[in-house]
Amino acid sequence: MAKQPPVGTRSSEDSGSTKLYPKIFAMTEQRVSYTLDSTLETVDSAEQAASRIASEAGFDDDEVMRIAMAVREAAVNAVLHGNAYDPGKKVSLAFEQTGGNLVITIRDQGKGLDLEKIPDPLAPENLLKTSGRGIFLIRSFMDEVHISPSQTGTEIKLVKHVHGPSEGVKEASQ
Amino acid sequence: MKTSTRQVNGVTIVDCSGRITLGEGSVILKDVVRELLSKGQKKILLNLGDVNYIDSSGIGELVSAFTTVRNQGGELKLLNLTKKVHDLLQITKLYTVFDVKDDEASAVKSFS
Numbered sequence: 660m661a662k663q664p665p666v667g668t669r670s671s672e673d674s675g676s677t678k679l680y681p682k683i684f685a686m687t688e689q690r691v692s693y694t695l696d697s698t699l700e701t702v703d704s705a706e707q708a709a710s711r712i713a714s715e716a717g718f719d720d721d722e723v724m725r726i727a728m729a730v731r732e733a734a735v736n737a738v739l740h741g742n743a744y745d746p747g748k749k750v751s752l753a754f755e756q757t758g759g760n761l762v763i764t765i766r767d768q769g770k771g772l773d774l775e776k777i778p779d780p781l782a783p784e785n786l787l788k789t790s791g792r793g794i795f796l797i798r799s800f801m802d803e804v805h806i807s808p809s810q811t812g813t814e815i816k817l818v819k820h821v822h823g824p825s826e827g828v829k830e831a832s833q
Numbered sequence: 834m835k836t837s838t839r840q841v842n843g844v845t846i847v848d849c850s851g852r853i854t855l856g857e858g859s860v861i862l863k864d865v866v867r868e869l870l871s872k873g874q875k876k877i878l879l880n881l882g883d884v885n886y887i888d889s890s891g892i893g894e895l896v897s898a899f900t901t902v903r904n905q906g907g908e909l910k911l912l913n914l915t916k917k918v919h920d921l922l923q924i925t926k927l928y929t930v931f932d933v934k935d936d937e938a939s940a941v942k943s944f945s
Contacts, residue, residue, distance in 0.1 A: 699856045724917065730915050732889055737854055762908035781926050787900055792925055796889055 692753035741767030850883035853891030875907025882913030
């Protein structure tokens with residue numbers, strides 16, 4: 660079955676054809692990146708790409724689901740809270756397998772996430788809030804999460820150890 | 834996501850299938866609950882047995898449905914969680930907030 664990359668513009672970092680994309684991690688070139696519109700379709704596409712790439716990198720089904728969900732939440736963050744659906748702003752998404760890690764970077768062009776303003780979703784007073792769980796879930800599902808806000812946007816770097824022990828869902832901390 | 838509703842002994846069971854995520858899935862859930870409340874049906878059992886994926890937006894929508902129904906004097910309970918959804922509610926500490934059931938007949942009886 661033919662596999663499709665996410666909607667958007669594919670960068671030139673992977674010079675192979677689109678058809679070679681699913682085998683990216685079997686090749687010497689180990690990075691692929693996309694520039695995506697600030698739309699809901701981008702969120703779905705990012706999740707699907709993450710699922711495919713994580714699966715090809717050898718993760719089991721549960722880990723693939725966690726990685727894909729973390730990427731989905733990061734994409735939601737970029738599209739909604741970062742770029743606020745602004746058609747003039749883009750989301751960049753990159754997958755890289757390096758040093759035994761799967762590294763995924765999502766960057767938006769928004770005003771920069773204010774980490775101080777993200778409440779702890781596990782605090783009793785926040786349990787019944789209808790939002791504010793995205794970053795928490797990302798931290799729960801990945802081995803490392805690096806969030807770098809700036810005035811020109813926020814970059815979220817997600818790391819999963821390819822050959823690490825099966826850890827299950829970790830206790831997350833804010 | 835797709836939903837269908839049925840009545841069992843005064844309880845409205847909403848059978849959900851698919852994904853409850855940002856966009857369509859969350860909107861459908863919100864609309865279904867709003868419509869039931871508008872018709873005075875305040876005993877709602879969400880059957881999530883065929884829901885295999887919920888994102889943070891979907892979790893938010895479940896919380897919203899729960900509090901909206903409760904604020905109108907009703908009850909909303911969850912039935913037949915898949916492992917993935919169960920795990921999500923566990924790590925977000927919502928498992929003990931919701932009234933979660935795994936048997937339909939006893940779930941229906943549990944409504945006051």
